[in-house]
Amino acid sequence: MDDGNKSGLFYPNRFINQTLRAYASILGENGLSSVLNMAGLSSLIENPLPDNLDKQFDFTDFASIQVSLDDVFGVRGAKGISQRAGETTLNLGLDQTGSLVGVKHAEFQRLPWETRLLVGLSSMASMLTHLTDQVITVSQSPDSILLSIKQCPVCWDRRNLEKPACSFFNGQLQALSTWFSGGQEFHITESKCIGMGDEACEFIIPKTPIR
Numbered sequence: 001m002d003d004g005n006k007s008g009l010f011y012p013n014r015f016i017n018q019t020l021r022a023y024a025s026i027l028g029e030n031g032l033s034s035v036l037n038m039a040g041l042s043s044l045i046e047n048p049l050p051d052n053l054d055k056q057f058d059f060t061d062f063a064s065i066q067v068s069l070d071d072v073f074g075v076r077g078a079k080g081i082s083q084r085a086g087e088t089t090l091n092l093g094l095d096q097t098g099s100l101v102g103v104k105h106a107e108f109q110r111l112p113w114e115t116r117l118l119v120g121l122s123s124m125a126s127m128l129t130h131l132t133d134q135v136i137t138v139s140q141s142p143d144s145i146l147l148s149i150k151q152c153p154v155c156w157d158r159r160n161l162e163k164p165a166c167s168f169f170n171g172q173l174q175a176l177s178t179w180f181s182g183g184q185e186f187h188i189t190e191s192k193c194i195g196m197g198d199e200a201c202e203f204i205i206p207k208t209p210i211r
């Protein structure tokens with residue numbers, strides 16, 4: 001690979017394998033292959049990444065997948081697909097993820113759901129900041145939790161986007177919030193996006209569920 005134009009920031013191999021499996025479950029293997037070909041990542045079709053947490057997949061390549069999805073399905077279509085892929089990624093790896101962030105402990109399960117949501121999202125943010133080259137922080141206001149991503153692989157190097165583009169993470173946050181809260185659903189919005197010129201990609205998770 002020519003590293004000259006790459007970000008030099010990385011995502012771990014296993015997370016990318018889970019991401020590709022999630023997209024394949026939505027697009028089919030052939031659909032995914034077309035998208036990877038367009039993204040200049042055809043080597044991934046025949047040669048999956050090793051199943052480990054080594055940080056080896058460049059943010060630039062992650063963003064290329066999103067750009068190809070936009071090209072094939074249109075911005076709106078790609079947004080829906082990536083949202084579902086994000087949710088699926090978590091559902092495929094929830095057991096593993098739970099162990100990584102320590103939310104399977106009995107003490108965690110005994111906390112009230114509002115606390116589980118905040119603690120769970122904060123633990124996940126620390127875990128991802130540690131295992132990836134993202135920098136994720138969590139804060140809260142009286143009625144919502146705010147999750148902020150600096151160095152975002154989904155919109156890496158994208159500029160002048162009209163709408164927030166990181167629905168992949170929105171999908172992951174939907175799945176996580178439902179999981180941490182014991183089955184409740186929240187209307188999560190991406191309020192800022194680096195691809196639109198903002199300093200961070202920001203997601204608002206309201207503390208009041210829609211159901």
Ligand SMILES: [Zn+2]
Pocket residue numbers: 152153154155156165166193194195201
């Ligand atoms: Zn982003």
